[in-house]
Amino acid sequence: MNDYLVGIDIGSSKICAAVGRFNKNGELTILGVTSVACRGLKKAVVVDIDNSAESIRECVKKLERMVDIEIKEAYISLPGGISKLVHNTGIVAISSEDREIRKSDVDRVLEAAKLISVSSDKEIIGIEPQQFIIDGYDNIKDPVGMSGLRLEVEAEVLVAQTTIVNNLIKSVNKAGIEVNGICLQPKATAKVVLMQEEREMGVALVDVGAEIIDVTIIKNDNVCFTSIIPLGGNSITNDISLGLKIPLSEAEKFKIKYANLLDNSIDSEKGDFNIKSSYNEEITVNYNFLREIIEARVEELITLTRNEIIKSGHFEEITDVVFVGGGISSIKGVIDLSKTIFKKPVRIGSPKYVGAANPIYAAAVGIVKDASDIFKQGEILGSDHEETENDSIWNQSNKKNYENTSVLSKVRNFLADFF
Known part of the structure; x- marks a missing residue:
């Protein structure tokens, strides 16, 4: 199962699922997509965990028969509209003696940007960096490897209601599927339906579902x-x-x-x-x-x-x-x-994959694509990949705490890595 990536798009009227795998050239191929009617959601929010879990289970079983594998884990998405974007900035000093910016510096500045006040019923679920600034020079996309004394980030912090995320994860878990991670749905969808030029210049991505x-x-x-x-x-x-x-x-x-x-x-x-x-x-x-x-x-x-x-x-x-x-x-x-x-x-917009070129599968295929990008960056371990401290999305100190936390807390510990 570790060789496969499964994405589940849970909507108000239907659940779509896709499974992908890297071919021998290291390219992502979509092996199968399917959909079933969904019960238990209202306007993208879970209102009946039992019914939604049954619909997810039905969709997964259908996908299993299609590709002849057993599915025990998957990635899911959170609709953009039920999240709130809060603009904030973060700033840190470069820690290394040679002043070269490393991934740890980027992680620290992103954590600094997440220091905002949120109400008790909401939680920070991720962060969208808009630009990095090094010693006053802005519009930097990836600062790793560059030199400087001070690193800043302008970002949008994603905030969502705890109950919405919690119930969504519980529905998937009740269907017998472990949630490996959550991505922001429009960000994932954009990867498979939008061209790079569109994403840079500015585009409106409109996902029309049954109820929202x-x-x-x-x-x-x-x-x-x-x-x-x-x-x-x-x-x-x-x-x-x-x-x-x-x-x-x-x-x-x-x-x-x-x-x-x-x-x-x-x-x-x-x-x-x-x-x-x-x-x-x-x-x-x-x-x-x-x-x-x-x-x-x-x-x-x-x-x-x-x-x-x-x-x-x-x-x-x-x-x-x-x-x-x-x-x-x-x-x-x-x-x-x-x-x-x-x-x-x-x-x-339709995914550019054989057998999945249908706009209803855009989100499910996008989730798989988003997860595959993390794999290719080495931030998630493959089945035959030897673990190192830099490869893992959790450091050693987090792993000990991770084992004693709830499923929801597990996901929240690494949600930021998906944005």
Whole structure:
């Protein structure tokens, strides 16, 4: 199992999981992806641990059958919008005699930046460095190996409610899976759907789920804004159900089968048509009316997203907008409508891996990619890798305390290494 990396994306309507492995050239390959319906979450927050654990277990078993391995551990993600970004700075003196900056100096300055006051119901879960400053020279991405007397960092400290993180981990543990680590979902997703130029210049990453829209602004390859809109694809389903007076299950099927916003999609053959409801009753549906329902709600969701980006203060800075998730990305014509509303380039983001090129798998594949990057940096031990003090993400003093802490505390001890 140590040769494999498993990522689990736990959403309100579905759970997606992906498993990857390094090939002989040291490149990450995705061996399998799958998804199942999720029960037990509401707006990205666990409300029923038993149901959510059962859904996770079902998804993992499905993935195990697909790739023929036993899965006992995995990495998970935390939606950006349920985290709060707190800007802070840290400063330390370089400790070595030759004034060369080492990783230990970077670790110390990041710890200094995390010295902020948080309320008792919240905890610091990670840190997003924006830039390092050496003796007054700024815009430094990686200071290790450079020389200086004083090292500073400007960073965004990620804060989340303890209960949200705790219940998420408990759900995974109850499914029989050990949590190896947590990453920030938009940061992980960006690695597999955004180009390096986009992440540097500025881009809005919009993850539309069933019940929430996670809006993230990434610039200079850093997360500089994150927010949640409490609406998603289910609102379209609800409108179809109310407008056509059909059950939600039938409305969801209608949305998947008939949702089409392209102007040339309406022709003489698409007028009234009859369908049978789940109660075996025949219902007459006008296609144009159905299209109007879908278009009105999709336009509202996109407009709300645009307003949220404007509120962030970064709207003029971003070069384009990238949609992921399954909320609206599969609707034909959504790109054209989005371009009209945003007045910017818009596209659907999908992972560039064979068999996983679907926007609904972006987060799960991104988690695997994020974990693999840590492996390649030598910060997490491989199965055949001899442990050294520099290789391990825990130092020897932490390991002794680690063995006597709860699962949640274990994860928190090294969450910062994933950001």
